[in-house]
Amino acid sequence: MRKREFLGCCAYGAMNLLTARPLPPRLHEEVDAWLHSGSSGDELWKWSTEALFAEAAGDSIHCLKCPNDCTIPVGGSGLCRNRVNVRGKLYSIAYGNPCAVHVDPIEKKPLLHFLPGTRAFSIAAAGCNLACLNCQNWQISQVSPKDTENQDLMPRAVVSECKRTGCASIAYTYSEPTTFYEYAFDTAGIARREGIRNVWKSNGYIEETPLRKLCAVMDAANIDLKSFDENIYARLNAGKLAPVLRTLRIFHEMRVWLEITNLVIPGWTDDVDMIRRMCSWLCTNGLDDVPLHFSRFSPLYKLNQLAPTPVKRLEEAHAAAVKEGMKYVYIGNVPGHTAEHTYCHHCKKMIIERRGYSIVTQHVKGGKCSFCATSIPGVWG
Ligand code: SF4
Secondary structure (H helix, E strand, O other), X not given: OOHHHHHHHHOOOOOOOOOOOOOOOOOOHHHHHHHHOOOOOOHHHHHOEEOXXXXXXXOEEEXXXXXXXXXXXXXXXXOOOOEEEEOOEEEEOOOOOOOEEEEEEHHHOOOOOEOOOOEEXXXXXXXXXXXXXXXXXXXXXXXXXXXXXXXXXXXXHHHHHHHHOOOOEEEEOOOOHHHHHHHHHHXXXXXXXXXXXXXXXXXXXXXXXXXXXXXXXXXXXXXXOOOOOHHHHHHHHOOOOHHHHHHHHHHHHOOOEEEEEEEEOOOOOOOHHHHHHHHHHHHHOOOOOOOEEEEEOXXXXXHOOOOOOOHHHHHHHHHHHHHHOOOOEEEEOOOOOHHHOEEOOOXXXXXXXXXXXXXXXXXXXXXEEOOOOOEOOOEOO
16 A cells, blocks of 8 residues: 555544644754755754753763663764754654544454544654564554644644544554653643543553653553563563563553564464463463453464464464463454453353454443453443
């Protein structure tokens, strides 16, 4: 699919786009001067804001946002492509300029224990701090905000559109929200004050300090745990496992509702012994209540030559997770599979029946199983 076609699919068609073009609240005069100096010719000047979590390193700047630890020279940009060093200051160029805006069922994130049946106003700006061979959104994740078609949607406008479209939450998703942190953080703060929840769909590749600050405004997160092997993380994702495990622990400790997605890729992440070790780690770290989604891989991007994950292998992963002690385990991207429903961990009865992203029946009342009154972990409204 061509970039323009893809973005057309992502774009929120019914959006009443703003015609006014207000300046971002944190537009810095140096960016303004830089962009008016004629040195750039960059039409995206209005979307710059001074980046959080950065420190000087001589003429360069050390970005402290994620474990990539970029040191960025003047005129350069970080690996995520949306942090630039302008005259010794670091700026995000992804503030108020989402390249994808859409209304999604919350189940699509996937979040199955968080306000089921509601919709999430979903936004993304271009950029990512990993480089997964299987990326399903590579057209927007592996480019700069300068390369995408963007909308004009400042934080207050995001919240207004969320309310206008009857969404219960705003989801920061599709690409990697850590790379548009400033935009997401400011939007989430306004949303909170307006009674709207915030959802973080992420690879979990973020440093501890920005993560803890983020937890103050996030209500739920779905984190991709891409494998349980440092070597695979390095080769498949250009990242590291340990920071992602730390992220899982912090979200849980900070009481942000957490669910985990593990994409099972044939020949890469489908080793059931590794999955067993991963689940053992989750249980040992008190995350046995966290819903775990085994997601089916489809051939994509640089792994286009692989076959889709056999359903049998997903079922083996599911069985291994349950055996290790995970209480709420799902299989995703296999429409009609019995593991897309929720079963009470205590009485084993089906308490939420789903068809795709829709809910058919629900037997959770006041956060408890209607059959045996066991508390079901989650945020139920
Ligand atoms: S957020 Fe971007 S610039 Fe900062 S360390 Fe990560 S990849 Fe590098």
